[in-house]
Amino acid sequence: MGAIHVDGLRKSYGSVTAVDGMEFAVDRGELYGFLGPNGAGKTTTIRVLTGQIQPDSGDISVLETDPVAEPIETRRNVGILPEQGSPPSFLTPREYLEFVGEVRDLEPERVAEQTAMWADRLGFESKLDTLHTDLSRGQQQKVMIAQAFVHEPDVVFIDEPLANLDPLVQEQVKQFLVSYAAGDNAVFVSTHNIDVAEEICTRVGIVADGQLVTERSLTDDDGDESLLEVFLDRVEGEDARDTPTLEHLDA
Numbered sequence: 001m002g003a004i005h006v007d008g009l010r011k012s013y014g015s016v017t018a019v020d021g022m023e024f025a026v027d028r029g030e031l032y033g034f035l036g037p038n039g040a041g042k043t044t045t046i047r048v049l050t051g052q053i054q055p056d057s058g059d060i061s062v063l064e065t066d067p068v069a070e071p072i073e074t075r076r077n078v079g080i081l082p083e084q085g086s087p088p089s090f091l092t093p094r095e096y097l098e099f100v101g102e103v104r105d106l107e108p109e110r111v112a113e114q115t116a117m118w119a120d121r122l123g124f125e126s127k128l129d130t131l132h133t134d135l136s137r138g139q140q141q142k143v144m145i146a147q148a149f150v151h152e153p154d155v156v157f158i159d160e161p162l163a164n165l166d167p168l169v170q171e172q173v174k175q176f177l178v179s180y181a182a183g184d185n186a187v188f189v190s191t192h193n194i195d196v197a198e199e200i201c202t203r204v205g206i207v208a209d210g211q212l213v214t215e216r217s218l219t220d221d222d223g224d225e226s227l228l229e230v231f232l233d234r235v236e237g238e239d240a241r242d243t244p245t246l247e248h249l250d251a
């Protein structure tokens, strides 16, 4: 059984169909890239898989747990770095990571170790006791990365992992994600960044209009086309045909 399994997933918000028959599976050891344009249904899929919202239909499992029937158990097992998430403004990074450790039933010594390790790895030691409200957006993102991994989960869902980070930290985070997946964990990364996906992912699923339109292995020889070419062909090509041109406006 894979780490993540999705079959026939559907989710609408009123009259808007966000996810429309999504299907894929991710194994341990994979760094799976979920690549698609704005509004393709990536965040909605992650929110369903992490038990934050209920789907309309579909068979899904995460580490052999059903996120619909057991949302709390699912969230306990996984790490989540949400899109546009930020740590509570009224806590410091140290306090927030202690809180996360408590919620996740970690020993205080383990949390202290993890906090020191992450602060060192991402360079926020000097900010450990500063309120988040006084940290930059990038510094807050570093704390959010730390909270996703503090309990060393077997599956991690990450929405745009490199947003707001400087190039040096981006490199460190990319290398960390690659090594974390190689340690028999499943890392699921939603992104718009084709270059990053091509650089770090073992496999990529391209999403458009709430469906997986194609998948590509980046470890096996999977054709001559670059990921950008595959993306443009399968996604932008369709959008481009629908995009009104000046000639349409003149007509």
Ligand SMILES: Nc1ncnc2c1ncn2[C@@H]1O[C@H](COP(=O)(O)OP(=O)(O)OP(=O)(O)O)[C@@H](O)[C@H]1O
Pocket (backbone or CB within 6 Å): 013, 016, 017, 018, 019, 036, 037, 038, 039, 040, 041, 042, 043, 044, 045, 083, 192
């Ligand atoms: N809470 C909501 N209420 C109504 N519609 C929503 C809601 N959340 C998302 N949608 C709609 O569902 C569709 C899919 O949105 P979703 O956020 O899953 O896409 P995405 O691929 O993550 O996009 P982006 O890359 O822009 O973050 C979009 O049309 C969006 O407008």
